[in-house]
Amino acid sequence: MTAPLLFTPLTLCGVELPNRIVVSPMCQYSAIDGMANDWHLVHLGKFAQGGAGTVFVEATAVRADGRITHGDLGLWSDEQIIPLRRIADFLVGQGSIPAIQLGHAGRKASTQRPWYGNGPLGPEDMARGDNSWAVVAPSPMPTDSGWLMPTELTVADLDGLCDAWKSATLRALEAGFQVIEIHAAHGYLLHEFLSPLSNFRTDAYGGEIEGRMRFPLEVVEAVRCVLPKDLPLFVRISAIDGVDGGWSLDDSGVFARALKVRGVDVVDCSSGGVGGPVTAARIPRGPGFQVPFAASVRKAADVRTMAVGLILDGQQAEDALQSEQADLIAIGREVLFNPNWPVQARAALGIEGSENWTNWPAQYGWWLERRERILRRS
Numbered sequence: 001m002t003a004p005l006l007f008t009p010l011t012l013c014g015v016e017l018p019n020r021i022v023v024s025p026m027c028q029y030s031a032i033d034g035m036a037n038d039w040h041l042v043h044l045g046k047f048a049q050g051g052a053g054t055v056f057v058e059a060t061a062v063r064a065d066g067r068i069t070h071g072d073l074g075l076w077s078d079e080q081i082i083p084l085r086r087i088a089d090f091l092v093g094q095g096s097i098p099a100i101q102l103g104h105a106g107r108k109a110s111t112q113r114p115w116y117g118n119g120p121l122g123p124e125d126m127a128r129g130d131n132s133w134a135v136v137a138p139s140p141m142p143t144d145s146g147w148l149m150p151t152e153l154t155v156a157d158l159d160g161l162c163d164a165w166k167s168a169t170l171r172a173l174e175a176g177f178q179v180i181e182i183h184a185a186h187g188y189l190l191h192e193f194l195s196p197l198s199n200f201r202t203d204a205y206g207g208e209i210e211g212r213m214r215f216p217l218e219v220v221e222a223v224r225c226v227l228p229k230d231l232p233l234f235v236r237i238s239a240i241d242g243v244d245g246g247w248s249l250d251d252s253g254v255f256a257r258a259l260k261v262r263g264v265d266v267v268d269c270s271s272g273g274v275g276g277p278v279t280a281a282r283i284p285r286g287p288g289f290q291v292p293f294a295a296s297v298r299k300a301a302d303v304r305t306m307a308v309g310l311i312l313d314g315q316q317a318e319d320a321l322q323s324e325q326a327d328l329i330a331i332g333r334e335v336l337f338n339p340n341w342p343v344q345a346r347a348a349l350g351i352e353g354s355e356n357w358t359n360w361p362a363q364y365g366w367w368l369e370r371r372e373r374i375l376r377r378s
């Protein structure tokens, strides 16, 4: 039997990821003024304790107006660095690589936390103190009826946004993150530029795919230029809009080739989100439903990809790697359900050391091994 790829380290630039399991960025909507707190530390820390090789901090806004909700994390100011550094340090202490996703929500900013409705802020939210703010987008078209009308970004605004992305990257580096991901998926700002369903510009930033890719690629260049060569850059895309006339898998191949040329190391292949909240899926979902997108982009652009979406067990993850559909496996809700998913997948794939619990943190493994011995005897 070949050694499971899922637990084979992968070196990207100068960073060795200890295994191929990546905790997907997952907004907690639990920050105040963009600042991380103990919730984020415990939430992310337990995935490192559970053996994930790389742990992503959720979509972190590069500017205050780029938050999806009032509870989003941010890196638009220096004071936001310190609590994130505490998290990055903890992840490193557990043997994981600290990673962070940087984003701007565009016209999908200024919305309710999911559990309050996942739509535009209304009177009940405002009574709670969650007032809405003005949103921006490539074109003055709202996400859906009843959503905020965005202001069209000027070319000067775009330069300012590139600077915001750069500054946020520098702050992320100061906090100790070793992997940066640019969020260009799920109907947020960069995806809004890419998709013909949300970009109606007639200047150099709209029109054919080259024009629509221009601003996202400028952001990539801005980030890559301040990111040391030995640190990897990921970009998350929505590989397809899943809506007639929208962004297609072929478009993703074209975009991924352009990303690779600009020094992007991994294309993280998600999908959907261009209209309405990201949870309002228009793409049929089932186990591993986005893995074929990662496979297609990998082939079209000869670039490393990360697969995500209902990857539920170690064997399923291993199969996607062995069949060369993806190079990394991102896990989202499954680690919310079971933060020890990685160490358990290790045992399920029969990796040496799993049988005597030495792959677990010593604080747990020592006890679990004895517990198992007792159970076996009884």
Ligand SMILES: Cc1cc2nc3c(=O)[nH]c(=O)nc-3n(C[C@H](O)[C@H](O)[C@H](O)COP(=O)(O)O)c2cc1C
Residues within 6 Å of the ligand: 024, 025, 026, 027, 028, 058, 059, 101, 183, 185, 186, 236, 270, 308, 309, 310, 311, 330, 331, 332, 333, 334
């Ligand atoms: C609570 C929650 C928050 C999420 N926040 C983000 C986010 O910040 N950025 C992002 O790109 N995707 C986000 N997603 C999508 C996940 O990263 C992942 O792509 C999706 O959940 C599918 O993977 P899964 O089936 O393993 O959960 C979020 C998903 C969940 C469940």
